[in-house]
Amino acid sequence: MTVRTAQVPAYRTFAVEVARVRRLSPSFVRITFTGSDLDEFASAGLDQRIKVLFPLPARGLRDCPTGADWYAEWRALPEGHRNPMRTYTVRAARPLEREVDVDFVLHGATGPASTWAGRAAPGDEAVLVGPNARFAEPTGGVEWRPPADARQLLLAGDETAVPAVCAIAESLPAGTAARVVLEVPTDDDVLDVEVAPDVRLTWLPRRCGATVRPRGVLLTAAVCAAADELGGAAAAAGADDLDPDALLWDVPAGAAPGADCYAWLAGEAGVVAALRRHLLREAGFDRRSVAFMGYWRLGRADAG
Ligand SMILES: Cc1cc2nc3c(=O)[nH]c(=O)nc-3n(C[C@H](O)[C@H](O)[C@H](O)COP(=O)(O)OP(=O)(O)OC[C@H]3O[C@@H](n4cnc5c(N)ncnc54)[C@H](O)[C@@H]3O)c2cc1C
Numbered sequence: 001m002t003v004r005t006a007q008v009p010a011y012r013t014f015a016v017e018v019a020r021v022r023r024l025s026p027s028f029v030r031i032t033f034t035g036s037d038l039d040e041f042a043s044a045g046l047d048q049r050i051k052v053l054f055p056l057p058a059r060g061l062r063d064c065p066t067g068a069d070w071y072a073e074w075r076a077l078p079e080g081h082r083n084p085m086r087t088y089t090v091r092a093a094r095p096l097e098r099e100v101d102v103d104f105v106l107h108g109a110t111g112p113a114s115t116w117a118g119r120a121a122p123g124d125e126a127v128l129v130g131p132n133a134r135f136a137e138p139t140g141g142v143e144w145r146p147p148a149d150a151r152q153l154l155l156a157g158d159e160t161a162v163p164a165v166c167a168i169a170e171s172l173p174a175g176t177a178a179r180v181v182l183e184v185p186t187d188d189d190v191l192d193v194e195v196a197p198d199v200r201l202t203w204l205p206r207r208c209g210a211t212v213r214p215r216g217v218l219l220t221a222a223v224c225a226a227a228d229e230l231g232g233a234a235a236a237a238g239a240d241d242l243d244p245d246a247l248l249w250d251v252p253a254g255a256a257p258g259a260d261c262y263a264w265l266a267g268e269a270g271v272v273a274a275l276r277r278h279l280l281r282e283a284g285f286d287r288r289s290v291a292f293m294g295y296w297r298l299g300r301a302d303a304g
Helices: 070-076 112-119 159-171 217-233 269-281
Strands: 011-023 028-034 049-053 085-089 092-094 099-105 125-131 152-157 177-186 199-208 261-268 290-296
Touching: 028 112, 049 099, 085 099, 085 112, 085 159, 099 112, 099 159, 152 159, 152 217, 159 177, 159 261, 159 290, 177 217, 199 217, 217 261, 217 269, 261 269, 269 290
Parallel strands: 152 177, 152 261, 177 199, 261 290
Antiparallel strands: 011 028, 011 125, 028 099, 049 085, 049 125, 092 099
């Protein structure tokens, strides 16, 4: 039952523990969380984002605030008591079974999230900050909002965007013309995804046999090729009023008039910024037809 009061937050904390761990491939692990109140977790699917708070090695989750003011309390904690927080995508939510799946990229023991996910076992505790079913309005956190009249869709991302892109691609109905390109670390990271026949999904492994390509090279080439093909369907370029290099996140609110092509890009910030630049400057896309999201930044830990 939804409750219409100003006190009900759109997002709330959920104390969870690991129910199952499934290694999907060398670089992906699916962690299924369970929690007594996950029946109130309200994922909209698609690229629904959440926060995950991880235990500290010495203190676990004992200082982790879980009440309505959790964020202010979390920020006020001394550095060594503040649980690391990172952003992830809901790969699947089953509120009736009180379960949420998150697919973690294992990029080594270089950050708290990847380190935790690489060692996670049933019973391990964490805290999710996710959409609240008791909130009466849309909770937000979903950036996949193509205009209803978009005839051509382009979705592109690296391994961190795989959960979001797969969920979006799976949701596209038959007859949707979509090009989907995903760059992943190795050819063993190509996952099974069922998409409608007109959704053209291409996996781009950086390491294939003995050949290893630098990050972003394959994705850039594939997006440029797809965009040049689709560019004729985009609105006339028009000057971009924003400096693409200064931006890490831009999800247009309104559709570009006359554009029937829409692009959604996510992944390493430098790579997706370059992709966006190509779409706007070379391929004739209107800024309002390109959503781009820097999911992480090479060489920089997420500040939470
Ligand atoms: C909206 C959104 C949704 C996201 N969804 C997912 C998701 O579903 N699954 C997922 O795995 N990630 C996802 N991410 C990305 C994830 O939040 C970052 O990769 C995050 O930095 C991981 O935290 P960490 O503690 O492992 O590393 P950090 O402590 O943040 O960083 C430590 C070091 O690792 C590097 N690093 C971070 N991520 C990677 C990576 N993937 N590959 C190589 N080096 C890396 C950093 O540059 C830094 O040098 C999402 C991000 C956003 C904004």
